[in-house]
Each structure stands twice: as C-alpha cells, then as structure tokens.
Amino acid sequence: MSDANISWEGPALKLLDRRDRFTRHAILEDFNRDYRHGAIKLESDSYLTPVSDQRFSVIWKEYDSGQRVSVRAVVPLTNVDFGATEITDEARKALSAYVKRVVKSESKGEIDL
Amino acid sequence: MVPVPPAASLSTAHLLMVHGVGGHDHLSNLLRTYQSFRANLTSVEVPTEREDLIPGWRITSFDEGASPPVLTLEPRERPLPGTVGRVCLYEVNYSGLAGVIRKNQPLNLTRLFVGLDLVVCEARQRRRTAATTAYGGDNTELARCLQRITGVLTAGAVPIIGLPALAFKNHIGTFVALFTRFFDDVATFVLDKNGEQLISAHLDRTMAIVDKGFVPGDRLVVAAHSLGSVVVHNYVVRQWTAGKSRIPDTVVTFGSPIGLLTWIWLFLDFDDMDFTKRISADHYFCWNPVSNGTAARSPLSWINVLNCVDPIATAFPDEALDLSSTQATIASALSGGRVEHRFFGPARFGAVGVAHGEYLNDRAGFLKILLRAIGLVSGPPEDVSGTRASAQHWSATDSTLRLTQWVLYAGAVSGLVGYFTTVASVFADRRTFLFMLPFLSPMLTIGTIAFFQRLMLGGPTKRITSALIREMSWGDIISFPYRLRERMLRSPDVDADVDPMAPSAGDLTRLAVNAISFAPTLAAMAFPVVGMCWWTGRWPMWQTAASHLWSRMTLLALALFMIYVTVSALHEVVRTWRRVVRAIA
Numbered sequence: 001m002s003d004a005n006i007s008w009e010g011p012a013l014k015l016l017d018r019r020d021r022f023t024r025h026a027i028l029e030d031f032n033r034d035y036r037h038g039a040i041k042l043e044s045d046s047y048l049t050p051v052s053d054q055r056f057s058v059i060w061k062e063y064d065s066g067q068r069v070s071v072r073a074v075v076p077l078t079n080v081d082f083g084a085t086e087i088t089d090e091a092r093k094a095l096s097a098y099v100k101r102v103v104k105s106e107s108k109g110e111i112d113l
Numbered sequence: 114m115v116p117v118p119p120a121a122s123l124s125t126a127h128l129l130m131v132h133g134v135g136g137h138d139h140l141s142n143l144l145r146t147y148q149s150f151r152a153n154l155t156s157v158e159v160p161t162e163r164e165d166l167i168p169g170w171r172i173t174s175f176d177e178g179a180s181p182p183v184l185t186l187e188p189r190e191r192p193l194p195g196t197v198g199r200v201c202l203y204e205v206n207y208s209g210l211a212g213v214i215r216k217n218q219p220l221n222l223t224r225l226f227v228g229l230d231l232v233v234c235e236a237r238q239r240r241r242t243a244a245t246t247a248y249g250g251d252n253t254e255l256a257r258c259l260q261r262i263t264g265v266l267t268a269g270a271v272p273i274i275g276l277p278a279l280a281f282k283n284h285i286g287t288f289v290a291l292f293t294r295f296f297d298d299v300a301t302f303v304l305d306k307n308g309e310q311l312i313s314a315h316l317d318r319t320m321a322i323v324d325k326g327f328v329p330g331d332r333l334v335v336a337a338h339s340l341g342s343v344v345v346h347n348y349v350v351r352q353w354t355a356g357k358s359r360i361p362d363t364v365v366t367f368g369s370p371i372g373l374l375t376w377i378w379l380f381l382d383f384d385d386m387d388f389t390k391r392i393s394a395d396h397y398f399c400w401n402p403v404s405n406g407t408a409a410r411s412p413l414s415w416i417n418v419l420n421c422v423d424p425i426a427t428a429f430p431d432e433a434l435d436l437s438s439t440q441a442t443i444a445s446a447l448s449g450g451r452v453e454h455r456f457f458g459p460a461r462f463g464a465v466g467v468a469h470g471e472y473l474n475d476r477a478g479f480l481k482i483l484l485r486a487i488g489l490v491s492g493p494p495e496d497v498s499g500t501r502a503s504a505q506h507w508s509a510t511d512s513t514l515r516l517t518q519w520v521l522y523a524g525a526v527s528g529l530v531g532y533f534t535t536v537a538s539v540f541a542d543r544r545t546f547l548f549m550l551p552f553l554s555p556m557l558t559i560g561t562i563a564f565f566q567r568l569m570l571g572g573p574t575k576r577i578t579s580a581l582i583r584e585m586s587w588g589d590i591i592s593f594p595y596r597l598r599e600r601m602l603r604s605p606d607v608d609a610d611v612d613p614m615a616p617s618a619g620d621l622t623r624l625a626v627n628a629i630s631f632a633p634t635l636a637a638m639a640f641p642v643v644g645m646c647w648w649t650g651r652w653p654m655w656q657t658a659a660s661h662l663w664s665r666m667t668l669l670a671l672a673l674f675m676i677y678v679t680v681s682a683l684h685e686v687v688r689t690w691r692r693v694v695r696a697i698a
Contacts (some may be wrong), residue, residue, distance in 0.1 A: 013631070019162055020161045020162040020163055021636045022161055022162075022163030023161075023162050026163065053166075054490070054491075055166065055167075055168050055169075056164070056168065076168035076169035076189070077167075077169055077487070078167075078169035078170060078188040078189075078192050078196075078489075078491075079188065079192040079193050079196035079197060079491055080193070080491055081491045081492060082491065082492075082497070083491070083492050094193055094194060095193065098190070098193050100191045101190055102189070104610065105189070105190050106189075
C-alpha cells in the first residue's frame, strides 16, 4: 500500500461507479497498491497509471510533494504503449490531448482536465 | 463489403481466423474469437464487464451476411495518431466444403490407417543412407514411433469404427463422428488433391476479398489453428515469392502440426529425407508446397504458440516454413530472423486431451499475443513471454504424460478386471483371473490386433504396389504380415495391384471384412472362456452357450473388453508420444 493520502474526486467516483464490482475492485486494488507503478507523466503534476491489466487508466494529480493524491478520472484507453521506457515531449503532448478528449467524452463533459 | 478507410494517420488491422479440423458453423470461428476477447468463455455464467479485455473498443459494424463475414471494432474515442484506428475480424470457413468433399467420396478409415501403416513401413525400410537427424530429432527413433502410432490407429479401428462400434453406436456415436471427421479433414487436405486445391482456392479467394479493403498502412494478421495453420503455411509458401497475392504481415499459428506433417512428408516422399530427392514414383502426400516465383519475400512475422500436452502442436524449425528455400533466405524474410515459439498451457493431467482446443481460453498467454498482434492492445506481440522455455515445456510434457500413462494403464486394467469378473461369475471360479496375465501388457494386446489387421487388410493400395510389398523384409515384425498376406494371396494369373478405376467393395462386403477383422479380438475374448472350460472340464451344451451369447452379460463383457482395447490403444499413444518428446527434446 502507498503512504500517500489518496482521494477520489466526485466525477471520478461516478466514472468508477459505472464499472461492475469486480472491475471497481481491480482498479482500486491496483491503484492503492502502488499508484506510481507504470505511471506516465502527462503534465507537471498530472499522471496516468495503467491498472487492471492495463485495461483502464487512472488519471491523478499529486499535491504537497506527493503527500496527497487526487484521482481525477478513470477511463479505458486504447493504443497507449505503457511499456515505453522514454516518451518524447511531442508524444506526451499528444497523449495528454488524447486523454483529455477521452475523459471529457466518458464523463459527458463533466470532467475537463 | 469494402471497409471505409479510417481517419488519416490511423491504420486498420485485419485479422483473418482460420479454423482447424472438424465441423465449424458459419460465424462460429469469428464470433468465438470475438467473444473470447470480451468474456471468459470457460464460465457458465453470463459475462461481466470485468472479463472484457478490450473495454476501450466498440463494435461499429457487423456484416454476418458478407463473404467472408466481417466484424469491425473501433476505439470509443479517436486514438493517438499513427496507431490502429480500426480492427476488422474475418473468418475463413472451409468446414462445409471439406464435409461435402468427403460426403461425395467417403473414405474407409480402416483402409486409410492400414495404408498409412504400410507406407510408413515401406519408407522405414527404403531409406538406405538414412539421415540421422532432421529438425534436430533422431530419425530412426522417430520413424519407429510413427510406425507404432500407425499400428495403434490400425488396431484402434477395431473397437472405434469396427464391428463392436455398431453395437454401441447410440453411446459412442458423437465420439466416433469426431474421430472420423478429424482424420477425414486431414486426409482431405494432405492426401486428396481435389480437397487440397478446393480449400486452397477458398483461402485464396478470401484473401483476395480482404485485400480489396486495404489502404496503404493497413496490416494483415492471420491466426490459424491446427490444420488451418497447414492451410495457411501452404498459402504463404505458394505466394511468398509469387508477388501476386497479399502476404500477411503477421502469422500466429496455434496448435500447429506444421513440424509433424513436414517431417512425415519428408519421410514418406523423399529419399533420405532430402527435399531435393523426391521419389519419382507415387507420392503419398498430394501437396507440394514450394515457392515458385522470383519476387522478393515481403517481411513476415511468425509466432507459433504451443500448449503443454497438445499432441498436435509442434515447435517446427524455420526451414519447415519453405523446404524449397535455404534457411538463410527464410531467416532474412522473417522479422527477428526466426519463428518465435511461445509455450503455454497448464502441465497437468486434466489438460491431456483438451489442450489442443484451449488456446482461445488462454487470456494470459495466447490471447495476449493475438490482441497485441492486431493492435487491440498495445505492445509488440513478440514481447509476450511464454509460461516456460522450450526445454521446460518438453520436460513438463513428459512428466505429465508419465502420469497419464499410469492412469491409462490403470484404466485398461480396470476394463480387463471388469471383463474377467464377468467371465469368472459364469464359472464361479477365481482361477479365471489367471488367464488375465497375457493381457496385462497393452503393447502386446495392441501389437497382436495390429498384426492381424495387417494380415487381413494389408494388401496393395493406390499408393503401394504388390511389387513394393514383395521388396519388404520378412524379418521385420511390421512387414511380416504384409509379406505373408501377399505370399498367400499371390496368383500368377491375377494382377494383384489396385485398379484405381474400379469401385470399392460395397457395404455388405465391408461389413464382412469388419467381422473378419474382429475375429482375432473375439478369439482373445474367448481365450479365458475356452481356457476355463478346458481346465474345469465343463464344456457347455450348445443351447446353454447360445443363450449366454445372446445375453446382457455378453453385451456388458463386450463393452468392457472394448474399453480395455481402446484404453490400451490410448496408453500406447501416450507411451509413444513420450518417446517422441524424448527424441526431439
């Protein structure tokens, strides 16, 4: 389990609640165990962590130098190479734009990263 | 249907599924693949979202009436540029075609098995300067194993498709149909030129239709199971240098007998197993997959997946991909310079007999490779590592088969004990069990039945002439009954060779032949009965014997003895399988 204080924002919880109980459990278990495992940095303090065998991605922000983590969304992404060791700035920008688009669509416009 | 090109900078991956032997309904192959992406098909409960391996993808179209049927998947949101924006799934379904071919010209499986046994015997004795190894295995040992398997098939035909099967057809009909269809399909593609050409033409046409929907940047992935992998292999060899048809970017074979069949092909149809020395006489195999063009080979990625204790699956060497080319030429066209083999599947007793059909249920192994190959999941498919390495795979196979062999031995002995208990109950004398001793060796039982099958049915075939039989050795236990039969039936006035234009025997003759070939088994069954009559001096009256013969107890005894023979045959298959594993490991 991680030491950081993890909290889920309301709209993120709504996205989580759309999933069945097995999926919710898998997402929470994976994320709570190690939210940094396989994480990709999207912006300065915003990250994406693949969970549940990379079927879903949790988008989160960290505050207070990593003492506090706030989950913004959880969505299924496609075509993201989670195995890439390095990511260029250009690829990061494209990924960030893609994630924003998916999150906005999945949350029916409620979440605007 | 021609798919509409996706948005610029996104590619389309086309997945063509090719099935193996047996009956496959229209759409069954396509939908089974799709469902396995979305659900755990081994569960009897309705699936939940958790089972979905590709939650970010949705169906955008499904044309089940198209030829071939096509199902299209797209991401819910437009994905990253330069990635897969659409996946089209198709199926090649030649099952109905193969069934019709065999319905029009039914094969007699017993003749097929005896003919194969004969041709293996001939090939075994033909090789004068024997190649000691091919594909890294000891050829002499592998040839012995092949001969043993053909002997088991020959003997196994007695209880499974012979006279006793008629008595129990209501109970074993499904199994017999499966058994028959399996060998029918193999014979249709490997031995029957008409079947091979029709199935190949069917695949060529399907490939051409799929190709019409291609735009630059699209990728073709072909996933082929079992005999389907041989059909695809044949296509790749024919087209790789022809430069006329699309070659897949990735081929994923699973449960593939390519290694097994190419080895047997080399063994039967080539002197010294040398591809440059094809025997000019009658060939056993109808196909001749050789490259016949000059075009440069397009790069091809080939992943071969094997489950532990899958008797059909082989880790074939790269040179088997095209025997008419050099290994270096093949390697230069393969991505990564070689065929990637991945070993999966549980190494346990329960997997024996089912491993060949479990690939699409392997969500952590095979499906992961397939999903990556078509871009439904990110990452190179080659990066998915197997459960175990090659050496561990064969070692695990051997140890699992050792247990299986013992279980089968116990099963055979149980059937035997059941039979002798039935006989002993008639005589009310436990000494009956002493007659059980010669039956305790499955090898002896199956060997004896096979011997008599060879003696009674092992005449010349369309592929083996009387002259070839006469060249066989008298000193070989396998060829001895063939020689003996040929000597007994030889007549200077009659041309003993098969007339290919003559009709085969009718149903009544076949029934009579079945009855005759059942006689040795009947004699074995009668052995303890006659022995006890002789020992006790109590010979039954004719009427008493007749009433016993037409009783439920006789039917029970027949069933128990057939179980014994069938399980003994399976025991011999597993014992030989272990020898093969040790010869190639």
